[in-house]
Amino acid sequence: METDGPSVLLFFIDGLGIGTRGPHNPFDGLEDADPLAIFQDEPAIVPFDGVVVSTDARLGVEGRPQSASGQTTILTGVNAAAALGSHKQGFPNRALLEILREHSIFLQLQNRGIHSTTFANTYTSRFFERRPRWISATTAAVEAAGLRFNLVDDLRAGRAVYHDFTNAALIERGEVVAPRSPDEAGDVLAGIVARHRFTLYEYFITDHVGHAQDREAAQRVLPMLARYIRRVLEKVDLTSSAVIVTSDHGNIEDLSARNHTLNPVATTIWGREREKIASRIRSLADITPAIVEHLTAN
Numbered sequence: 096m097e098t099d100g101p102s103v104l105l106f107f108i109d110g111l112g113i114g115t116r117g118p119h120n121p122f123d124g125l126e127d128a129d130p131l132a133i134f135q136d137e138p139a140i141v142p143f144d145g146v147v148v149s150t151d152a153r154l155g156v157e158g159r160p161q162s163a164s165g166q167t168t169i170l171t172g173v174n175a176a177a178a179l180g181s182h183k184q185g186f187p188n189r190a191l192l193e194i195l196r197e198h199s200i201f202l203q204l205q206n207r208g209i210h211s212t213t214f215a216n217t218y219t220s221r222f223f224e225r226r227p228r229w230i231s232a233t234t235a236a237v238e239a240a241g242l243r244f245n246l247v248d249d250l251r252a253g254r255a256v257y258h259d260f261t262n263a264a265l266i267e268r269g270e271v272v273a274p275r276s277p278d279e280a281g282d283v284l285a286g287i288v289a290r291h292r293f294t295l296y297e298y299f300i301t302d303h304v305g306h307a308q309d310r311e312a313a314q315r316v317l318p319m320l321a322r323y324i325r326r327v328l329e330k331v332d333l334t335s336s337a338v339i340v341t342s343d344h345g346n347i348e349d350l351s352a353r354n355h356t357l358n359p360v361a362t363t364i365w366g367r368e369r370e371k372i373a374s375r376i377r378s379l380a381d382i383t384p385a386i387v388e389h390l391t392a393n
């Protein structure tokens with residue numbers, strides 16, 4: 096019933112812009128980084144017939160784009176930086192939380208009769224026992240629609256992924272789970288996509304590596320992330336699903352500075368109606384409207 100019709104995976108990567116070539120850019124010369132290796136002023140060669148849209152992350156607001164305002168914008172379609180008058184880093188403040196509570200993509204879909212939506216990421220029980228003072232934009236977007244969060248048991252049962260999809264960070268935190276290869280994690284995420292109309296996944300190690308200016312970590316992490324995405328693309332039915340990879344701002348593509356960059360980000364779209372979805376996207380504020388329209392027009 097509700098799983099009929101098109102579906103969308105929004106695969107969010109924190110801190111990944113379209114950079115220039117040079118020694119500052121860990122993608123330059125890196126092998127096996129498709130579809131993430133995209134350079135300014137070069138045609139992007141994207142496997143699985145993906146379409147790349149250079150996407151404005153600056154949102155018409157002075158200063159460097161930041162995570163809380165960028166993610167709120169991606170997850171609501173509201174230009175949160177413009178609403179605040181500035182880019183907000185880290186976690187959403189009260190004003191951003193209000194935008195998320197009112198305009199979360201999950202809520203917009205629910206209000207249009209699409210209830211089969213999920214955040215694929217896993218939360219540890221610690222989150223609920225000692226709720227952190229600051230929560231991410233994604234957490235707030237999920238809560239706005241009253242959706243349940245995946246727990247480690249869901250991950251063990253093959254129904255969820257951890258933000259560090261290899262599970263290494265989860266194992267480090269003392270959870271008893273098996274490590275996953277990028278292919279194994281990709282199989283799990285593709286399975287989640289097959290059971291829902293809309294799936295969100297969030298990855299943010301890229302932003303940490305960018306701030307740390309850690310070239311070695313970048314060269315280790317980026318090919319694994321790329322492999323994970325390629326596996327998802329192999330396994331998802333691209334005749335009925337669209338896969339959208341995007342980011343909130345640049346960072347890891349320029350390791351010469353520890354700040355976020357002013358670069359545009361790549362929104363790459365595969366599968367059903369990819370050209371039509373791409374034609375709607377200019378900035379981060381266009382992603383939620385494009386997804387909502389795609390899922391409700393069909």
Ligand SMILES: [Zn+2]
Binds near residue numbers: 110302306346355
């Ligand atoms: Zn950052």
